[in-house]
Amino acid sequence: MKNPEEAIGKVLAGLRAAEASPGMERxxxxxxxxxxxxxxxxxxxxxxxxxxxxxxxxxxxxLFILTTAIHWHGHPSTQAQKHVLPAxxxxxxxxxxxxxxxxxxxxxxxxxxxxxxxxxxxxxxxxSDLRAPSHPAPEAPLTNEEKLxxxxxxxxxxxxxxxxxxxxxxRQEAKSEAEFQKFVEQSSKEDHESDQITE
Amino acid sequence: MASIAGGSLVLxxxxxxQAEVDLAALxxxxxxxxxxxxxxxxxxxxxxxxxxxxxxxxxxxxxxxLQGIRDMRVWLIRIAWNxxxxxxxxxxxxxxxxxxxxxxxxxxxSAGERLEQAQRMSAVLREMERLPKTExxxxxLSAIEELxxxxxxxxxxxxxxxxxxxxxxxxxxLRERLEAQGGKR
Numbered sequence: 001m002k003n004p005e006e007a008i009g010k011v012l013a014g015l016r017a018a019e020a021s022p023g024m025e026r027x028x029x030x031x032x033x034x035x036x037x038x039x040x041x042x043x044x045x046x047x048x049x050x051x052x053x054x055x056x057x058x059x060x061x062x063l064f065i066l067t068t069a070i071h072w073h074g075h076p077s078t079q080a081q082k083h084v085l086p087a088x089x090x091x092x093x094x095x096x097x098x099x100x101x102x103x104x105x106x107x108x109x110x111x112x113x114x115x116x117x118x119x120x121x122x123x124x125x126x127x128s129d130l131r132a133p134s135h136p137a138p139e140a141p142l143t144n145e146e147k148l149x150x151x152x153x154x155x156x157x158x159x160x161x162x163x164x165x166x167x168x169x170x171r172q173e174a175k176s177e178a179e180f181q182k183f184v185e186q187s188s189k190e191d192h193e194s195d196q197i198t199e
Numbered sequence: 200m201a202s203i204a205g206g207s208l209v210l211x212x213x214x215x216x217q218a219e220v221d222l223a224a225l226x227x228x229x230x231x232x233x234x235x236x237x238x239x240x241x242x243x244x245x246x247x248x249x250x251x252x253x254x255x256x257x258x259x260x261x262x263x264x265l266q267g268i269r270d271m272r273v274w275l276i277r278i279a280w281n282x283x284x285x286x287x288x289x290x291x292x293x294x295x296x297x298x299x300x301x302x303x304x305x306x307x308x309s310a311g312e313r314l315e316q317a318q319r320m321s322a323v324l325r326e327m328e329r330l331p332k333t334e335x336x337x338x339x340l341s342a343i344e345e346l347x348x349x350x351x352x353x354x355x356x357x358x359x360x361x362x363x364x365x366x367x368x369x370x371x372x373l374r375e376r377l378e379a380q381g382g383k384r
Contacts, residue, residue: 004323004377008370011323014303015342018238024248025226032222032255180367 226255229272232345233279239339240283242299242324246290250282273353276346280354296324326376333357334369341366 142150152160162168230251237250257278258265268274300320304313327335333355340351352359 004374004381007319007323007377008373010303011320011327012338012342014299014320015239015242015339016235016344018235018244018247020231020234020248020251021244024234024251025230028230028248028252028255029223029226031252032226032259035256036259176368176371179371180364183367184363 222255222258225258225271225275229275230255232272232343233275235343235345236276236279236340237283239342240280240287241290241295242292243295246286246295247283250279250286253282254279270353273350276350277354280340292328296328297321300324322380323373323377326373326380329376330369330372334365334372337362337365338369338373 149164152164163172233251233254234247237247238244241247241250254275258275265271297317301317303320304316308316327338330338336355337351340346340354346354348359348362352362355362357365
């Protein structure tokens with residue numbers, strides 16, 4: 001392009017000079033007020049019916065869950081079995097009285113059959129996992145830096161590839177820094193001059 | 200009882216009237232600026248106008264929380280900016296950029312020259328779209344005369360020095376790319 005700076009300036013000036021079509025404010029006000037004054041959509045009667053039915057079904061489900069839970073917690077006590085152990089002889093007791101004493105009873109809760117079955121099935125799953133043939137771990141994804149490096153290399157842009165050299169990059173950065181300083185100084189100087197003119 | 204109801208009705212209508220006055224004032228004051236903000240992204244009048252309308256719909260929707268907004272102008276600009284960016288993703292910007300480039304070409308030249316100018320402007324717009332996002336945003340906002348560096352920084356959520364540096368880099372990168380294109384031809 002012959003003079004890129006001029007072309008950029010022209011595009012930016014075109015964006016700066018963009019003017020709305022006449023009457024935009026009026027049209028916008030009318031549209032916004034129409035939107036604001038529109039009544040909110042009323043909830044249809046059938047929607048209330050559906051909501052009520054849904055609530056009823058949900059409450060029935062909760063009731064069922066609660067009933068099942070209560071029944072389940074009460075179950076182990078009914079399965080408790082009595083085991084009888086022979087009584088331990090007391091040290092200071094007389095032999096005659098020792099024989100006449102009743103044996104001590106204690107209650108041992110037996111785990112429900114269902115739990116045992118579940119444990120067995122979990123063990124089976126664990127064992128099958130253990131015996132399954134092992135595979136190598138999947139390849140780790142590339143890091144962002146590696147991806148960037150690949151992209152730069154594949155782009156084939158000599159300027160970008162040259163920037164991978166630290167010395168070259170330092171030189172370019174120093175150059176751009178100098179240009180930036182110049183730009184800032186120039187723009188601040190222009191601002192100062194324009195302030196003086198307006199004063 | 201009836202008098203209380205009547206009083207509250209009057210208060211309600213007064214409040215509503217006040218809100219309407221405020222909205223009219225806001226539209227009057229900011230719509231042109233917001234149009235330019237949206238137009239810098241969308242580059243078509245109709246779409247930009249729709250964005251401005253959407254901004255004021257948001258104002259109406261959030262009218263209860265408007266008191267808490269520190270800087271109304273920046274808030275509105277930010278809404279317009281974000282809405283315009285969203286909208287640009289949904290439309291086909293190439294055609295719009297082409298139309299805008301044609302409007303930029305001078306009318307007092309021959310048809311051939313006019314076509315060449317339009318192509319040059321299209322190339323600038325195309326390269327602008329290829330700039331890194333933050334640089335492109337700063338460059339587009341810099342085109343809006345009413346916006347200073349501080350406001351641009353607030354809209355983009357960056358510091359003023361960062362905005363200045365981004366603007367410099369954007370212009371330099373754009374110039375280099377356009378020069379490279381010219382060299383290839």
